[in-house]
Amino acid sequence: MRHITTYDAPATGLRSIGDTSWHTRGVCHGMDPEDADATFFPLPRDHEAIAEAKEMCGQCPVRRDCLNYALENVLREGVWGGLTEAERRPWHDGLPQRLDYSRVIAFFNGRDVHLTESERQVVIDHAYVRGWRPDRLAGALQISHKHARDLLRQAANKVFDRDRTLGVPRRKTKRKHTTPATSRPAPTTSAAGQPMSRPVASASTHAPFGKAA
Numbered sequence: 783m784r785h786i787t788t789y790d791a792p793a794t795g796l797r798s799i800g801d802t803s804w805h806t807r808g809v810c811h812g813m814d815p816e817d818a819d820a821t822f823f824p825l826p827r828d829h830e831a832i833a834e835a836k837e838m839c840g841q842c843p844v845r846r847d848c849l850n851y852a853l854e855n856v857l858r859e860g861v862w863g864g865l866t867e868a869e870r871r872p873w874h875d876g877l878p879q880r881l882d883y884s885r886v887i888a889f890f891n892g893r894d895v896h897l898t899e900s901e902r903q904v905v906i907d908h909a910y911v912r913g914w915r916p917d918r919l920a921g922a923l924q925i926s927h928k929h930a931r932d933l934l935r936q937a938a939n940k941v942f943d944r945d946r947t948l949g950v951p952r953r954k955t956k957r958k959h960t961t962p963a964t965s966r967p968a969p970t971t972s973a974a975g976q977p978m979s980r981p982v983a984s985a986s987t988h989a990p991f992g993k994a995a
């Protein structure tokens with residue numbers, strides 16, 4: 783099951799183990815299961831039960847986590863985060879396009895976030911800009927080294943194309959006359975003029991997965 787959230791509990795450093803500790807902070811926590819079912823899974827026209835559920839959710843401190851949980855686990859039925867099935871439908875349908883920077887920041891802070899397509903792309907772009915190496919991105923996104931390398935190359939190409947389109951001047955590399963050839967910085971373009979992933983000497987391959995540089 784995917785249940786990845788961005789609540790404030792300390793990061794465990796483990797991936798794929800969903801932290802559902804926010805459940806215990808929900809206003810509905812501890813309700814009798816039958817009462818909870820009747821309240822949070824009402825019939826579509828049971829306005830009384832829907833109003834009761836919304837009132838409880840309105841006072842709930844983990845309302846946002848609850849809504850994220852329902853979206854990420856494709857839980858289309860019932861009231862979650864104060865929204866009914868009908869009210870959540872556009873959120874479910876538009877989930878791949880959702881771009882929530884608080885979730886991206888949470889990911890960089892080591893949180894176990896199930897990123898949407900849009901959020902994942904932002905992470906890849908930032909990883910390139912921050913000079914992440916492929917193995918670090920591979921660990922963070924749980925993909926192969928080759929896939930991570932390809933994604934960083936695509937991000938590099940995107941930046942290269944954008945700068946060329948906008949006419950952004952390329953940075954000049956200062957020549958150090960006294961520096962031996964073996965310690966010069968690696969070129970950012972290949973012989974064919976195509977951009978390459980930027981290596982950063984200080985980026986540690988032993989840094990915790992998901993941590994920002």
Ligand code: SF4
Nearest residue numbers: 808810839842848863
């Ligand atoms: S938002 Fe509503 S359904 Fe979700 S945990 Fe809180 S009270 Fe329960």
